[in-house]
Amino acid sequence: MSGLVQLISADGQRLPAPDVETWVADIDDERLLALYEDMVVVRRIDTEATALQRQGELALWPPLLGQEAAQIGSGRALRDDDFVFASYRENAVAYCRGISVTDLVRVWRGTTQSGWNPFTYNMATPQVIIGAQTLHATGYALGIQNRGTDAVAVAYFGDGATSEGDVNEAMVFAASYKAPVVFFCQNNQWAISEPVRLQSRTSIVDRALGFGIPGIQVDGNDVLAVMAVTRLALDRARRGEGPTFIEAVTYRMGPHTTADDPTRYREPAELAEWQVKDPITRLATYLRARGVLTDESSMAVDNTADQVAAELRAGCLGLADPEPLSLFEHVYAAPHSRLAEQRDRYLSYLQMFEPAGATR
Amino acid sequence: MTTSTMTLSKAINAGLRRSMENDDTVILMGEDIGKLGGVYRITEGLQESFGPRRVMDTPLAESGILGTAIGLAYAGYRPVCEIQFDGFIYPAFDQIVSQVARMHSRTRGAVTVPLTIRVPFGGGIGSAEHHSDSPEAYFTHTSGLRVVSVSNPNDAYWVIQEAVASNDPVLFFEPKRRYHVKGEVELDEAELDEVRPPMGAAHVLVEGTDVTLVTYGGLVQVALDAARAASADGISIEVIDLRSLSPLDFETVTRSVQKTGRIVITHEAAESGGLGAEVAAGITERAFYFLQHAPVRVTGFDIPFPPAKLEKYHLPDLDRILDGVDRALDRRNSLSELG
Ligand SMILES: Cc1ncc(C[n+]2csc(CCOP(=O)(O)OP(=O)(O)O)c2C)c(N)n1
Numbered sequence: 001m002s003g004l005v006q007l008i009s010a011d012g013q014r015l016p017a018p019d020v021e022t023w024v025a026d027i028d029d030e031r032l033l034a035l036y037e038d039m040v041v042v043r044r045i046d047t048e049a050t051a052l053q054r055q056g057e058l059a060l061w062p063p064l065l066g067q068e069a070a071q072i073g074s075g076r077a078l079r080d081d082d083f084v085f086a087s088y089r090e091n092a093v094a095y096c097r098g099i100s101v102t103d104l105v106r107v108w109r110g111t112t113q114s115g116w117n118p119f120t121y122n123m124a125t126p127q128v129i130i131g132a133q134t135l136h137a138t139g140y141a142l143g144i145q146n147r148g149t150d151a152v153a154v155a156y157f158g159d160g161a162t163s164e165g166d167v168n169e170a171m172v173f174a175a176s177y178k179a180p181v182v183f184f185c186q187n188n189q190w191a192i193s194e195p196v197r198l199q200s201r202t203s204i205v206d207r208a209l210g211f212g213i214p215g216i217q218v219d220g221n222d223v224l225a226v227m228a229v230t231r232l233a234l235d236r237a238r239r240g241e242g243p244t245f246i247e248a249v250t251y252r253m254g255p256h257t258t259a260d261d262p263t264r265y266r267e268p269a270e271l272a273e274w275q276v277k278d279p280i281t282r283l284a285t286y287l288r289a290r291g292v293l294t295d296e297s298s299m300a301v302d303n304t305a306d307q308v309a310a311e312l313r314a315g316c317l318g319l320a321d322p323e324p325l326s327l328f329e330h331v332y333a334a335p336h337s338r339l340a341e342q343r344d345r346y347l348s349y350l351q352m353f354e355p356a357g358a359t360r
Numbered sequence: 361m362t363t364s365t366m367t368l369s370k371a372i373n374a375g376l377r378r379s380m381e382n383d384d385t386v387i388l389m390g391e392d393i394g395k396l397g398g399v400y401r402i403t404e405g406l407q408e409s410f411g412p413r414r415v416m417d418t419p420l421a422e423s424g425i426l427g428t429a430i431g432l433a434y435a436g437y438r439p440v441c442e443i444q445f446d447g448f449i450y451p452a453f454d455q456i457v458s459q460v461a462r463m464h465s466r467t468r469g470a471v472t473v474p475l476t477i478r479v480p481f482g483g484g485i486g487s488a489e490h491h492s493d494s495p496e497a498y499f500t501h502t503s504g505l506r507v508v509s510v511s512n513p514n515d516a517y518w519v520i521q522e523a524v525a526s527n528d529p530v531l532f533f534e535p536k537r538r539y540h541v542k543g544e545v546e547l548d549e550a551e552l553d554e555v556r557p558p559m560g561a562a563h564v565l566v567e568g569t570d571v572t573l574v575t576y577g578g579l580v581q582v583a584l585d586a587a588r589a590a591s592a593d594g595i596s597i598e599v600i601d602l603r604s605l606s607p608l609d610f611e612t613v614t615r616s617v618q619k620t621g622r623i624v625i626t627h628e629a630a631e632s633g634g635l636g637a638e639v640a641a642g643i644t645e646r647a648f649y650f651l652q653h654a655p656v657r658v659t660g661f662d663i664p665f666p667p668a669k670l671e672k673y674h675l676p677d678l679d680r681i682l683d684g685v686d687r688a689l690d691r692r693n694s695l696s697e698l699g
């Protein structure tokens with residue numbers, strides 16, 4: 001497949017693409033509307049979490065604004081038994097995995113280092129070390145291969161991550177063993193302040209070919225096209241044909257995180273250019289033209305989004321601070337004498353501050 | 361005296377600028393250090409002044425940064441590498457430990473690797489995972505590297521210049537929680553004998569007679585606060601800022617312990633195999649007969665840095681340091697009843 005894959009243009013027109021659209025032949029108006037709702041909801045989650053950060057309730061938040069289609073289109077293509085290894089930005093993918101909005105913000109409120117148990121949702125803890133998860137996905141895929149099931153591991157990472165050794169090594173391993181892994185790169189054009197051209201002089205997707213991995217470049221703001229190519233890649237993996245690399249071309253419309261100020265390094269004109277390609281607006285235009293999205297259904301979607309946002313806020317504010325002694329838990333699977341000693345000492349230290357007669 | 365008041369972050373910036381003006385082989389490398397000026401703005405304005413070939417935004421690859429810096433050193437340059445956060449130095453660990461540290465020794469001095477590796481480090485800022493580590497002991501354990509940390513703007517301004525000028529590779533640890541703290545910086549070279557902090561030397565910040573309290577980086581201010589609080593209790597603490605973690609300035613610390621007979625070492629990093637262990641062992645060897653109590657360590661626990669809401673329990677604070685002081689003085693303390 002060469003060239004940028006698209007099924008819905010930026011102005012909301014359906015484009016013919018015979019070899020791609022068969023992969024989404026089952027996506028009727030109703031299911032498209034559900035994808036629209038997903039995107040509206042995750043954008044609302046993003047807005048609410050950003051507000052919570054501004055109000056001091058979260059330490060930080062990495063917005064996915066602009067990347068809704070890339071994440072929802074791919075996330076909704078997955079099976080429950082597939083396994084996701086993602087970065088910190090894939091909150092919409094996590095949403096697709098059924099992870100609760102409260103679990104999404106635990107890490108950013110600083111109450112835990114992992115918002116959920118990876119095995120409950122078949123999604124690993126979002127990775128902060130850039131690119132490390134691509135190797136984990138590849139190894140998991142090797143395990144799937146050994147077991148002989150047809151599940152797939154999916155690695156999500158950014159354009160910047162493609163420069164890290166880990167990501168390149170992951171592609172070497174995956175290609176050598178024809179591992180059932182999908183490399184899903186969201187090229188959102190920026191790695192904090194660094195434009196993608198600093199990471200790659202070719203288009204990102206062309207990198208894959210050098211590793212012997214077929215690549216597909218898709219319009220990352222076209223939810224239907226993203227779903228189609230993800231299904232195609234998953235199917236290849238399930239059939240034992242090995243890894244596929246997807247470059248979803250999109251744009252980080254917001255700051256890198258709530259701590260970032262993008263006006264320091266990029267032109268407002270660039271944002272304006274991408275606003276025209278907004279993933280939600282384009283699907284809305286398409287669905288309105290088909291009479292699927294009406295004032296009524298649109299309002300229903302917005303209500304759902306507001307409910308989710310309220311759930312997020314309440315869940316976030318309800319998160320209890322962890323107990324001091326939990327510091328010492330789970331560092332090892334088996335008891336560790338040195339750490340046990342530190343814990344005992346710290347306990348007796350804390351007891352000094354308790355009112356007289358309380359414990360001693 | 362020509363002094364100027366500035367923050368610690370601005371002092372590093374000013375020191376780097378001066379190094380770059382004095383030596384055009386000095387080049388800066390790192391992620392987001394150009395237009396953005398680094399996530400902590402340490403390199404703010406430098407790309408504007410010196411251009412993109414001397415202040416290089418690198419691709420997102422730490423091993424790449426360190427490995428290419430070695431090549432630049434071969435080509436006669438003096439690279440200053442910024443690692444964006446403590447927790448992101450590990451992808452570069454191999455290049456630092458297997459290459460940077462050994463090059464001079466391997467080539468019998470034919471190749472010098474005059475790198476400076478700047479690392480914002482430590483906790484106390486409520487960060488997400490991998491943004492609060494104290495990895496200094498990995499590097500003090502590695503022969504061939506010099507390791508320093510600064511705690512105030514004046515030291516930052518001068519030590520960064522010495523690090524850049526050093527023909528040995530230097531790990532330069534910057535305490536993030538102190539970046540915004542202001543202080544006087546002496547800018548006049550003529551006054552240097554008075555104020556210049558020699559890169560290898562510890563600094564006695566407060567003199568005292570009862571206990572020697574040794575620390576570095578982000579905990580220096582906490583140690584000073586502890587000394588002040590203790591003095592209200594009639595306890596006289598001598599506070600030493602190590603500044604140099606490799607080599608350790610045992611002369612200064614030993615002199616102090618010969619006077620006080622008691623030593624408390626505090627750092628954010630884990631206790632096991634940390635700097636405290638090295639200082640304690642070295643002092644026991646050098647001043648055994650002066651010691652009236654075993655050396656006491658007050659450190660982060662032997663755990664991965666915890667989530668932000670727990671860091672206040674993990675990081676040594678004033679109370680925990682004072683409890684350590686009480687231990688060293690055989691006063692009632694948290695362990696008195698543990699036996
Ligand atoms: C090993 C490592 N180095 C540096 C960082 C700091 N950092 C966090 S996000 C980021 C940029 C990532 O860009 P990209 O891969 O394009 O993903 P995006 O943030 O755009 O989703 C950097 C440099 C890190 N987290 N890990």
Ligand SMILES: [Mg+2]
Pocket residue numbers: 158159160186187188189190191192
């Ligand atoms: Mg990016």
